[in-house]
Amino acid sequence: MAASAPIRLVAGLGNPGRGYERTRHNAGYWYADALAARLGATFAPHARYSGDVARVGEVRLVKPATYMNESGRSVGALARFLDIAPEEILVVHDELDLPAGGVKLKLGGGVAGHNGLKDVRAHLATPGFWRLRIGIGHPRDSDTPRQQVVDYVLKPPRGDERDAIRGAIDRALDAWPAIAAGDFERAMMQLHTRDTP
Numbered sequence: 001m002a003a004s005a006p007i008r009l010v011a012g013l014g015n016p017g018r019g020y021e022r023t024r025h026n027a028g029y030w031y032a033d034a035l036a037a038r039l040g041a042t043f044a045p046h047a048r049y050s051g052d053v054a055r056v057g058e059v060r061l062v063k064p065a066t067y068m069n070e071s072g073r074s075v076g077a078l079a080r081f082l083d084i085a086p087e088e089i090l091v092v093h094d095e096l097d098l099p100a101g102g103v104k105l106k107l108g109g110g111v112a113g114h115n116g117l118k119d120v121r122a123h124l125a126t127p128g129f130w131r132l133r134i135g136i137g138h139p140r141d142s143d144t145p146r147q148q149v150v151d152y153v154l155k156p157p158r159g160d161e162r163d164a165i166r167g168a169i170d171r172a173l174d175a176w177p178a179i180a181a182g183d184f185e186r187a188m189m190q191l192h193t194r195d196t197p
């Protein structure tokens with residue numbers, strides 16, 4: 001895989017407010033906060049973009065403040081204003097289909113019932129953006145009722161799960177220089193060779 005366009009926009013998905021900050025569904029926020037801290041950036045609210053935005057050089061970080069189901073409004077507004085192409089966008093989100101502590105990087109694909117991804121896809125009018133999938137595990141199996149899944153993602157992880165998720169975020173932070181440069185092959189090698197806790 002040849003080097004691609006560098007990433008210019010990182011969107012960490014989650015729900016705003018103290019009631020949600022520790023929940024599994026906010027793994028994207030956790031990564032965005034950790035990346036901003038590592039890069040020495042500070043988030044500030046921007047009503048124009050419906051979210052909190054930080055800048056590091058030519059890269060913007062955003063945490064949509066619209067709640068998960070309308071995440072695309074924030075991502076789309078920034079992409080349009082700054083003329084950022086979908087393949088220059090990294091969307092970071094919680095992933096039920098990976099164990100807690102798993103982490104995967106991919107370009108495009110489906111949304112697997114994730115309403116945040118669904119809304120981003122709708123606002124960008126394409127699935128062709130990068131996704132950093134942070135594993136949070138699944139409550140049980142594929143037959144789990146939808147409401148049980150909703151309850152699961154909106155609760156904090158257990159202590160061991162929390163530690164595993166933090167480990168995944170740390171690995172993703174270590175892969176950031178390759179991701180930022182558009183060297184996704186190197187980033188995937190860093191991430192996917194240790195993708196299970």
